[in-house]
Amino acid sequence: MRSGAGLPLYWRVCLINGLVFVVGTLALALAPITVSATVLVSEAVVLLLGLVGIVVLNAALLRTSLAPLDRLSRLMETVDLQRPGRRLPESGSGAVGQLVRGFNAMIERLETERGTSNAKALAAQEAERHRIARELHDEIGQGLTAVLLGLRQLSTRVPADVRRDLLEVQETARSTLDEVRGVARRLRPGVLEDxxxxxxxxxxxxxxxxxxxxxxxxxxxxxxxxxxxxxxxxxxxxxxxxxxxxxxxxxxxxxxxxxxxxxxxxxxxxxxxxxxxxxxxxxxxxxxxxxxxxxxxxxxxxxxxxxxxxxxxxxxxxxxx
Incomplete structure (x- = not known):
């Protein structure tokens, strides 16, 4: 088994099954057991036990050889790049070992690339937030401030019946300016830096x-x-x-x-x-x-x-x- 560790998986399975059949054949050939023309109960029990032994031995050898594939399959179903760090133990130098090492390397590369791309995306997002916040504050905010000042000056020169409506418009502009400033603060937390x-x-x-x-x-x-x-x-x-x-x-x-x-x-x-x-x-x-x-x-x-x-x-x- 150790000497065949470097073989492809297909030939390893064939080698395991061939080894089991050879062992079974030698056991039947060398054991002092005969089978009558009409199989007796005792002979059927011996044959059944031999068959069970061969199946169990074959299953044990195949499980040892293919267990890493089962672990790899379960990990592939549950892998989540947002929860990094999960890896399979790397052991052996055969095809399965190479597959496990290749999968671990692929996950490592994906996590690294994802982290790098996310860092760039979030950095670009923060830069865009800052730009929008600055434009809201400098352009829209200043424009609304100018509108408020104009409405305040205009309210002193209009008739009393129009002044009430003008004050309502002025209050709407003031609340809009407060909302714009609030959005700008949420986009760019200047207090965090200051x-x-x-x-x-x-x-x-x-x-x-x-x-x-x-x-x-x-x-x-x-x-x-x-x-x-x-x-x-x-x-x-x-x-x-x-x-x-x-x-x-x-x-x-x-x-x-x-x-x-x-x-x-x-x-x-x-x-x-x-x-x-x-x-x-x-x-x-x-x-x-x-x-x-x-x-x-x-x-x-x-x-x-x-x-x-x-x-x-x-x-x-x-x-x-």
């Missing part, structure tokens, strides 16, 4: 609280600096988690916590909503997983302490390579 992660999360929770969601925020003071890239991932995951709660969870209360646990910083978002209820993960959760992979973090989505959905992002303090 004041840090704690202030950015505080502003984020305040924004969602203003829309009727009760947000309880806790954080550990004195957390180590994660760097802008990892802090941006933490902020985006918190933003997406709160957005999902506001849109789908039908929750009244949500808890957001940022704490240090050992050699990692953990972001936890729990709500008291209706939960996932067995639904498949959508694009929002998949996007959070993609961001977590970029910095070597781990994202876990499940049932939380409040009975709704729980989102846990564990960010190692050592930056990912």
């Amino acid at each position: 004041l840090g992660l704690h202030s950015a999360l505080a502003a984020l929770t305040t924004e969602f609280s203003a829309h009727g969601l009760k947000v309880q925020r806790t954080s550990t003071p004195g957390l180590p600096d994660l760097g802008l890239e990892r802090e941006l991932v933490v902020y985006r995951v918190a933003q997406e988690a709160l957005t999902n709660v506001a849109r789908h969870a039908e929750a009244r209360t949500v808890r957001l916590a940022l704490q240090r646990q050992g050699s990692a910083v953990v972001l936890a978002v729990d709500d008291d909503g209706q939960g996932l209820r067995g639904a498949a993960e959508g694009t929002g959760i998949n996007g959070m997983r993609e961001r977590a992979l970029l910095i070597g973090a781990q994202l876990v989505v499940g049932v939380g302490e409040l009975g709704g959905t729980s989102v846990r992002l564990t960010v190692p303090l050592e930056p990912a390579r």
